[in-house]
Amino acid sequence: MQVRPFNQPAPRLGNQYDEDRVLRSVLARRFGGEVPAAVAEPLREMGRLAGGELYQAQLDDRLNEPRLVQWDAWGNRVDAIELSPLWRRAERLAAEYGLVATGYEPGHGALARTVQFALVHLFHPSTDLYSCPLAMTDGAARTLLESGNQALIERAVPHLTSRDPARFWTSGQWMTESTGGSDVGASETVAQRDGERWRLWGRKWFTSAATSQMALTLARPEGNGPGGRGLALFYVETRDDAGRLDGIEVLRLKDKLGTRKVPTAELVLDGTPAVAVAGESDGIRRIVPMLTLTRTWNSVCAASFMRRGVALAMDYARRREAFGRPLARQPLHVQTLAAMQAEYEAAFHLCFELIHLLGRAEHGEAGEDERALLRLMTALTKLTTGKQAVAVSTEAIECFGGAGYVEDTGLPVIVRDAQVLPIWEGTTNVLSLELLKACGDGVSLEVLRRRLARCARAGTDDRLVAAASVANAAADRALAWYRRAAESGPEALQAQARGFALTLGRATALALMCEHAQWSLDHEQDARARAAALAFATTRIDLLDAIEPDDAKLLVE
Incomplete structure (x- = not known):
């Protein structure tokens, strides 16, 4: 007797708008x-x-x-x-x-x-x-629009925001060097003035979507001081009138864990023509x-x-x-x-x-x-x-x-x-430290706390009210920790910055879910958003507990 083998069915997708x-x-x-x-x-x-x-x-x-x-x-x-x-x-x-x-x-x-x-x-x-080159294209368009450089706005933005495939440009974002991705102020690329323009000399260690028609990049004009303030933001068109790379060499494509379809390259800028976007310093702010x-x-x-x-x-x-x-x-x-x-x-x-x-x-x-x-x-x-x-x-x-x-x-x-998503555009730790800077004297945290309270007030369903209270309790604990740690100095703040940031993130998400779930109950007569909020409320929202700093030091010595 012939036995017919069993084969597992492949998953299928329908219309992803209708099904979401x-x-x-x-x-x-x-x-x-x-x-x-x-x-x-x-x-x-x-x-x-x-x-x-x-x-x-x-x-x-x-x-x-x-x-x-x-x-x-x-x-x-x-x-x-x-x-x-x-x-x-x-x-x-x-x-x-x-x-x-x-x-x-x-x-x-x-x-x-x-x-x-x-x-x-x-x-x-x-x-x-x-989406990778599109993200950088969107960022370049907004950066140029806010720069006030009218010549570059007129030159590039119509391409970056075009719906015509024949006119559409994408933009690279050439920031990362071997001195470090997050420590942008350590950039070693040098800008030399060449008449009305500049020429760039350096190596860009990790440039995603290297086939773009233009790029924004950081370089240090000769004579500028160290650190981020000494860098300037430059506009580069990658090819000359004949369609050849203009002062750019591609050393290799990166062999990555994931995002392997993205042409991520290591480049050498060898006298690449460039235009200063907005002044000759403060590039990181730009x-x-x-x-x-x-x-x-x-x-x-x-x-x-x-x-x-x-x-x-x-x-x-x-x-x-x-x-x-x-x-x-x-x-x-x-x-x-x-x-x-x-x-x-x-x-x-x-x-x-x-x-x-x-x-x-x-x-x-x-x-x-x-x-x-x-x-x-x-x-x-x-x-x-x-x-x-x-x-x-x-x-x-x-x-x-x-x-x-x-x-x-x-x-x-x-x-x-x-796996690239916690790494690109700032790792979890880097963004946690940036969040601390954005918190400053705590005023912005109070704004967030009021937003979460507004989410809670929107609730009339008893179970959603209870779930929203979980979010608010976690946020209250995070804010109380921030005030205490700020009095102890930057070391105390940094040690638990990740737990603080993730607690605020998850608490905010839960509050927003509760607010929307109440709207969906009232206007769509749909209990599924409530079920999602209640399910998320059972997860760990408060992540503030961290290793004691002295114990952490012992473990990494």
Whole structure:
């Protein structure tokens, strides 16, 4: 008798807009109860592409990675980077759907950023990290607009925000050198004046998306002092009129754990022509608008990766039978999936609160308190969601058992790519220290505390009121710790900065979940957002407890 072998079913994705209740609910709330057709239609189309054509292309093209061709057949140095078909397709779609442009167009007012990042949320996990150059492009456009350099604004911004693929440019962000990624002030790149322009000399250790048409980079004009104040921000167009790299050599592509589809290169600037963006010093201060945007993109991509892992795991649970019934009907597995969904919803609410503040600030609608909250939330959201993405993506592939560990299922890449999110745009520790600076005398913390209190006051459901009290208790403890530690000096603050930051991040996420859940109960008669808030409230929100400083020193000596 022939025995027919059992094969596990592959997970499938449907329209990622229609299937993402959280995204649709938050958009409905922002738009006063219903998502306008002009907003919903392109999102639904992007959701169809993300769950269909693009996802399948990603699976089919799994092994195709960027390739550096340094020399042509006749011995000429060309440094050509060959990209995958999906990356080329993603570039065109990004322009046509306005993945950057939407944030700068007037149609949606202060909600332009909300619509833009809803598109990003759908686009990101199916396009092999093409969100990376888009994030830097968005950051470059905002930085140039805020620089006041009219010549550069007129030259570059129409390209960076174009919907025409033939005109669309992406921008690099060349900051990292071998002296350190976070210690930007230690940059060794030198700028020499050459008439009206400058020429740059140095080595950029880690430049993501090295195929961009332009870049913003830091260099130290000759004669300037050390540290961040001595650096200036420069604008570079990467190719000359003949299409050749202009004073730039590509030494190699980086061999990375993840984000392997992103052409990350090590470059030498060998007299690269450049233009000073805004003066000849204070370059680090000039890149703050860029970091605000790239950290927001990083946060949204973290939530988006979490959503992808959860979507695949849930679909698989409905198809895979074990011990006589589907995984989706096994109580322990249901608990696991529910916890993953709750973490995703927490991350999503953090992201879209940040995005709402960003949109209001850019359109002149944010008051002083909201601007202070935006500064806090940028670091808070990025560091919190980065850690969540790694945890949830790891849990997601475990839901597939051994299949999650097998490369040709396309599942392991979720973990590898998510691992970059706590690193890019500032590690968890670096952002925790930046958060301390943003807290200053504690005024901005009081603004955050009032926002959380407002979330609590929105609740009328008894269980949501109780969950909101968990968030507020954790935030109160964090603020009390901050006041005590500030009196003890910077060493005491730094020692527990990570626990402080993550406590505030998770407390804020829980409060926002409770606020939205009450709205969803009242306006959508949907209890699922409440279930997510209650589930998240059972997790560890207060992470302030840390190793005693003396014990920590003993352990690392």
